Structures are given as structure tokens and as C-alpha cells.
Amino acid sequence: MSLATDGNLSMTDVAHERGSLAGRVMRHVALFLGVMLVWELASYYQFVDPLILPRPTAIAAALVNMVLYQGTVWFHLGVTLWEAVAGFVIGSAIGIGLAVAAGLNESFRRYISPYIIALQVTPRIALAPIVIAWLGFGMMPKIAIGALICFFPPFINTLTGLLNVDEDANEMFRSLGAKKRQIFFSLMLPNAMPIIMAGLKTAISLALIGAIVGEFISASEGMGVLMQRYTFALNMASSFAVLVILTAMGYVLFLLMEWADNWLVYWRHDARMTAISRKKAKAWAGVAGRR
Amino acid sequence: MNAIASHLVAASTSHIDPDIVISARDLVKAFNSEVVALDRASFDIRRGSFVSLVGPSGCGKSTLLRLVAGLIGKSAGELSVLGHGVTGPSHDVGMMFQRPTLLEWRTAVENVLLPTEVQGTTTDADRRRAIELLQLVGLRDFEFSFPRQLSGGMQQRVALARLLQTGANILLLDEPFGALDEFTRERLNLELLRIVDDVEATVLFVTHNISEAIFLADQVMVMTPRPGRLAKIVDVPFERPREIALMQTPEFNSLVGEVRSILGGH
Ligand SMILES: Nc1ncnc2c1ncn2[C@@H]1O[C@H](COP(=O)(O)OP(=O)(O)OP(=O)(O)O)[C@@H](O)[C@H]1O
Ligand SMILES: [Mg+2]
Numbered sequence: 001m002s003l004a005t006d007g008n009l010s011m012t013d014v015a016h017e018r019g020s021l022a023g024r025v026m027r028h029v030a031l032f033l034g035v036m037l038v039w040e041l042a043s044y045y046q047f048v049d050p051l052i053l054p055r056p057t058a059i060a061a062a063l064v065n066m067v068l069y070q071g072t073v074w075f076h077l078g079v080t081l082w083e084a085v086a087g088f089v090i091g092s093a094i095g096i097g098l099a100v101a102a103g104l105n106e107s108f109r110r111y112i113s114p115y116i117i118a119l120q121v122t123p124r125i126a127l128a129p130i131v132i133a134w135l136g137f138g139m140m141p142k143i144a145i146g147a148l149i150c151f152f153p154p155f156i157n158t159l160t161g162l163l164n165v166d167e168d169a170n171e172m173f174r175s176l177g178a179k180k181r182q183i184f185f186s187l188m189l190p191n192a193m194p195i196i197m198a199g200l201k202t203a204i205s206l207a208l209i210g211a212i213v214g215e216f217i218s219a220s221e222g223m224g225v226l227m228q229r230y231t232f233a234l235n236m237a238s239s240f241a242v243l244v245i246l247t248a249m250g251y252v253l254f255l256l257m258e259w260a261d262n263w264l265v266y267w268r269h270d271a272r273m274t275a276i277s278r279k280k281a282k283a284w285a286g287v288a289g290r291r
Numbered sequence: 292m293n294a295i296a297s298h299l300v301a302a303s304t305s306h307i308d309p310d311i312v313i314s315a316r317d318l319v320k321a322f323n324s325e326v327v328a329l330d331r332a333s334f335d336i337r338r339g340s341f342v343s344l345v346g347p348s349g350c351g352k353s354t355l356l357r358l359v360a361g362l363i364g365k366s367a368g369e370l371s372v373l374g375h376g377v378t379g380p381s382h383d384v385g386m387m388f389q390r391p392t393l394l395e396w397r398t399a400v401e402n403v404l405l406p407t408e409v410q411g412t413t414t415d416a417d418r419r420r421a422i423e424l425l426q427l428v429g430l431r432d433f434e435f436s437f438p439r440q441l442s443g444g445m446q447q448r449v450a451l452a453r454l455l456q457t458g459a460n461i462l463l464l465d466e467p468f469g470a471l472d473e474f475t476r477e478r479l480n481l482e483l484l485r486i487v488d489d490v491e492a493t494v495l496f497v498t499h500n501i502s503e504a505i506f507l508a509d510q511v512m513v514m515t516p517r518p519g520r521l522a523k524i525v526d527v528p529f530e531r532p533r534e535i536a537l538m539q540t541p542e543f544n545s546l547v548g549e550v551r552s553i554l555g556g557h
Contacts, residue, residue: 168389
């Protein structure tokens with residue numbers, strides 16, 4: 001399955017509205033170009049100060065220059081991407097791990113919940129300077145900040161998903177003589193999968209925020225540094241170009257998560273469910289004795 | 292009250308009669324000091340018999356089933372299945388719920404195989420059996436569909452196939468087709484009769500519907516609420532196999548009237 005089809009898939013409900021594909025694409029492109037044109041003219045005729053809001057063409061030029069000629073942007077992008085992904089992986093692993101422990105053990109749940117709530121109501125981004133004071137410079141503190149601010153959605157979603165098991169299904173398993181371990185792996189975990197994935201989708205963008213904020217506070221590399229450098233030099237076109245690259249990066253990460261969701265939670269996606277159903281029929285052909 | 296209930300129970304005081312598969316004596320289930328869901332129920336269920344359980348909502352039908360299934364513990368009295376006191380779920384007893392409780396991430400046949408998986412490793416023979424059971428419940432060609440691709444009635448058939456896959460000989464069905472329309476329910480009831488006859492199971496079948504209860508059963512246990520009591524056990528004398536036309540006969544209707552008057556008295 002390619003990324004493109006999966007991207008479409010999540011938007012099929014919207015897409016079916018009306019008109020042909022080409023027509024719809026045309027309308028979107030026309031609207032986008034229209035907005036750009038208004039912006040360009042507003043900036044050109046000094047309705048807005050180009051120092052505050054640079055012209056789209058200037059941003060595009062800065063972007064092309066940055067990506068094609070300067071080359072260093074790739075390095076900074078790599079640093080930020082690595083920080084965000086590592087923060088996401090660590091934060092999610094801790095969040096999901098704690099949630100599984102809390103979901104399986106009620107007394108553990110009671111003991112940790114005050115701390116989890118305290119951590120949740122704290123604006124965790126405020127911990128960033130402290131984390132940097134602890135971990136010094138380099139990528140580690142940014143990863144830690146990302147992990148710290150992104151761990152909550154996977155935690156709370158996993159816990160909710162695990163506890164939100166249909167009581168009848170639970171009794172059905174028990175009536176079959178299922179052990180706790182079997183109930184966990186065959187019922188609770190798959191049942192929680194859709195909501196866990198939703199938590200992970202939120203977490204990945206939070207981890208990216210954590211990495212950038214960490215870079216704002218203290219760093220010598222990364223997209224946050226680049227952004228500050230250009231802004232302080234009042235090179236706003238380049239600042240906006242950095243922003244565009246960050247948006248693209250965030251979007252790619254989001255698409256990856258959509259793809260993972262489509263893959264793991266196949267039973268909520270019609271196209272993949274049908275495909276799997278067909279594949280299983282084929283795999284079972286020997287046993288079923290026909291087809 | 293207790294005296295009345297126990298003399299209404301079909302004879303047999305012996306606990307070692309091999310023909311009695313479920314036996315209860317003064318069985319009580321109280322959820323807390325106020326809610327007595329089941330008050331001193333005594334009954335014996337014979338091997339191979341089909342017993343219906345009727346009564347208004349909240350009279351303790353599901354509670355009785357869950358006690359027999361070993362899903363909840365009794366508060367007092369005695370309850371034994373196949374001569375042994377019930378202490379927890381047993382492979383001899385299978386239960387089916389009002390809702391299909393299928394796992395939506397599994398195909399129909401994978402759902403049917405769940406009991407086998409829980410008990411150990413799955414062999415090709417188990418897989419063939421699962422396919423056969425799906426065909427038995429009329430789901431040929433839907434073995435690899437996911438629950439979301441099946442109608443409510445079809446989902447309930449998968450649940451029935453899964454129940455049969457357990458190999459349990461005592462089947463507890465809690466309003467298994469209650470959520471379905473009357474046509475589908477009638478057809479599934481007939482199929483159920485044919486199937487349990489095939490596998491020689493003992494069945495305890497909960498329903499709200501008096502005619503349905505009588506039509507299916509050898510005996511009807513009539514329950515009344517607050518507190519949940521077993522008011523009477525009515526024998527159903529009609530020959531098997533039964534046809535739908537039976538429901539139009541005066542004998543059938545007088546039995547319906549009898550059950551209704553027991554329920555109406557409360
Ligand atoms: N877990 C529980 N905790 C407390 N009370 C319960 C519990 N389960 C059932 N009860 C109570 O026990 C009584 C009998 O419930 P039960 O579910 O057995 O009724 P029922 O005959 O199956 O009703 P229905 O036909 O509506 O399914 C009810 O008053 C109910 O409120
Ligand atoms: Mg009930």
C-alpha cells in the first residue's frame with residue numbers, strides 16, 4: 001500500500017462530496033493561488049510590512065536557496081527529526097508501558113495517578129530549562145523534553161483503551177477459561193489499539209514541538225536554531241522558509257502515523273479490511289477445501 | 292415460600308443421579324444486602340434436555356446463568372454441574388450472550404477458533420471443524436468476513452458457531468437472538484433446535500418471550516422478580532421435532548396461558 005492511497009483513504013468521506021477528482025484538485029489549487037496572489041500584492045503594495053510578513057515569492061526564493069544551494073538545512077533538519085523521533089519513541093514507550101502496568105494492576109494505578117495528573121496539569125514545557133540544566137547541551141535534553149511533553153496522550157489513551165473493554169466480551173473470555181495473559185493479548189490490547197494509535201498521532205507532533213522548544217532555549221544545531229538565527233537577523237523570508245520545511249516534516253510524520261494506523265488497525269479501514277479478508281481466504285484455501 | 296418452591300421442583304433429591312447435569316438447592320445470589328438477584332432456587336436439569344428460562348426483566352435470569360457458568364460466585368446454597376460443585380468456568384459449560392461479543396479484528400472463522408486457541412494449540416482439524424460449524428449455522432462463504440461486514444443476525448450465528456466450537460455439552464444461552472427481528476429469530480430458533488439435537492447438548496435458554504420459551508423447551512422455568520424467584524417449572528409435553536404450526540394449537544395456547552398466569556400473579 002502506498003502512502004498516497006492511504007492519505008486519500010483517511011479523507012474519503014470528505015472526498016466523495018461532489019465533482020471529479022481533477023475538478024476538485026483544480027478548485028483547491030485555484031483557491032491556494034488566489035490567497036497567495038492577494039498576499040503577494042498586499043506585501044508588494046506595502047499594505048503589510050514585508051519585514052513582518054514577507055512576500056510568498058520571497059519565501060519561495062529563500063526556500064529554494066536553502067534547499068538547493070545552501071545545503072546546511074539538511075543537517076539541521078536531520079538533527080531536529082532525530083530529536084523529535086527519539087523523543088516520540090521514548091515518551092510513547094514510557095507512556096504505553098506505564099499505562100499497561102496501570103491497566104493490569106489496580107493498586108499501581110492508584111499509586112501513580114496523582115503523579116500523572118500532577119505532571120499533566122503542569123505546563124511541562126516549563127520544565128524545559130530545568131531539563132537542559134540537568135542534561136547540558138546536545139541532543140539529549142531535546143529528546144528528553146520531547147519525551148516529557150509527548151508521553152501523556154499515549155499514556156492516557158492506552159489506559160482508557162485497556163480499561164474500556166466490553167464487559168460481555170470479558171465474561172466470554174472468562175467462560176472459555178482464558179488466563180489473564182490471554183485476555184490481555186487477545187482482547188484488551190487489540191481492543192485498545194485504535195485509541196492508542198490516536199494517542200500516538202498526537203504524541204508525534206508534541207515531540208516535534210518539544211524538540212524545537214529545546215532548541216530555542218539552548219542549542220547550536222537544529223531547525224529551531226536556524227529559525228532563531230534568521231529571525232534575529234530579520235531575514236524573515238528565510239524564517240518563513242524554515243517554517244514551511246517544518247510544516248512539511250510534520251506532515252510527513254503525520255502521514256507515517258496514518259499509514260501505521262491503517263496497517264495496525266486494519267479492521268477500521270474498509271479497503272484494507274477487505275484486502276486482508278481476501279488474503280486470508282486464499283491462505284485458508286487448503287483447509288476450507290474450496291475456492 | 293421456600294417450601295412451595297422446593298415441592299414444585301421435578302423430583303430427584305439424589306445428587307449422584309448421572310442423568311442430572313445441573314443441580315441447584317436453595318441457591319442464593321445477593322449482590323449486596325439489598326439486591327437479592329436470586330432467592331433460594333432449587334432445580335435439576337436432565338442430560339440432553341432443553342430448558343427455557345422466562346421472566347420479566349431483572350428477575351435474575353442472567354444471574355442464574357452466570358452462576359452456572361462459574362462467572363460469579365453464589366452467596367448461599369448448592370450448585371453442581373456434572374456432579375461437581377461449581378467453583379469457576381469449566382470446559383463442559385459454554386455461554387452465549389445477548390450481544391455477539393465478536394472480536395472485530397478477527398474474521399468469522401478466527402472468531403470461531405477463539406475457544407480452541409484459548410485452550411491450547413490449533414490444529415488443522417480444529418480449523419476444518421470451525422469451517423464446518425460456520426456452514427452448519429448457515430454462513431458458508433462468510434468465513435473470512437470481518438464482524439463489521441456481517442449483519443446482526445449473521446454475527447449472532449458466528450457467536451453460536453463459536454459456542455459449539457468449545458465442545459461444551461452444556462450450553463447456556465442468554466437471550467441469544469433477543470436483539471433480532473422476529474423472522475430472523477424464529478428461523479435461528481429452528482436452526483438452534485436442529486443443531487443442539489445434533490450435538491446432543493443440554494441447553495438452558497433465557498428469553499422474554501413466553502411462546503418462544505415453550506416452543507423450544509422440554510421444560511420452562513418461570514421466574515418472578517424482586518427478589519428473583521423460581522416460581523414454577525412447567526413441563527412441555529409436545530413431541531419433537533416440532534413445527535411452527537404447533538404454536539397455533541389450543542394445547543400450546545393453554546400452556547402459554549398457564550405460564551402467563553404464573554407471571555401475572557406477581
Ligand atoms: N453486578 C451486579 N451488581 C449489582 N446488582 C446486580 C448485578 N448484576 C445484576 N444485578 C441485579 O440483579 C438483578 C437481576 O439481574 P439479572 O441481570 O439477572 O436480570 P435478568 O433477569 O437477566 O434481566 P434481563 O431480562 O433484563 O436481562 C437485577 O435487579 C440487577 O439489578
Ligand atoms: Mg439478562
